Amino acid sequence: DTAVSQTPKYLVTQMGNDKSIKCEQNLGHDTMYWYKQDSKKFLKIMFSYNNKELIINETVPNRFSPKSPDKAHLNLHINSLELGDSAVYFCASRTRQGETEAFFGQGTRLTVV
Amino acid sequence: ILNVEQSPQSLHVQEGDSTNFTCSFPSSNFYALHWYRWETAKSPEALFVMTLNGDEKKKGRISATLNTKEGYSYLYIKGSQPEDSATYLCAFQGGSEKLVFGKGTKLTVNP
Secondary structure: OOOEEEEOOEEEEOOOOOEEEEEEEOOOOOEEEEEEEOOOOOEEEEEEEEOOEEEEEOOOOOOEEEEOOOOOEOEEEEOOOOHHHOEEEEEEEEOOOOOOOOEEOOOEEEEEO | OOOOEEEOOEEEEEOOOOEEEEEEOOOOOOOEEEEEEEOOOOOOEEEEEEOOOOOEEEEOOEEEEEEOOOOEEEEEEOOOOHHHOEEEEEEEEOOOOOEEEOOOEEEEEEO
C-alpha cells in the first residue's frame, strides 16, 4: 500500500494551460506539504496544510493554489503555466505532534513546453 | 531567511571508507533536525529525527549527532558500501510545521 501517492507521475503541457497535481496520504497524518525540486535538486517548501488549514505559504506566485478537501488530500492547482514552472513537485505528510519524520510521494515531473 | 547549509556538496569515497558530512542550522527556535536519504529516481526517506542537544542516533552503519547550541549535526557512515550512494538531506524543523531542507550532500561510493 502506497503511503503518500501523487498523480500524475509525469505531466507535459503547454504554456498557458491550467493543470492540477493530486496528493493523497493514507497514514492518518495531520500535516501535508508541497515542495518544488529546482534544477539544482534543491527541495524548496511551497505550502503546508494542517487539518485542511493553510499554515505555511512561502512566496509562491498566485498562479499556484493548493486545495485540501480533507486532511488526507492536498492538491496543487497551477494556472497559466510558464516555462519556469517545469520541475519535480513532491508532496509529503507527517504527524503534527512530536518528532516525526515526513513521508514523501514519488514526485510529479512537470514539463511545460 | 532561514539557512540550512550542508557540506560538502558532493563526496566520492572508496568502498570500505568511513565518511561524514555536516549540516548547520539556526540555533534559535529549534524543534527538531531531520536526516533523509534520497536515492536517484526515488523519494527521500527518513533516517533520523533528533530533538535533544547531544542526541546521538544509529541505524546500522549510519549514525548522527546533534549540537543544538552551536547549530550543527553530523552524519557518519562507517564502512561505506556502493548501496550507500545517495544524496543525504538534512531538514530543520523550527517552532512551526515548516521543514526547511538543506541542498544535500551527494555521496558516491566506488566499488
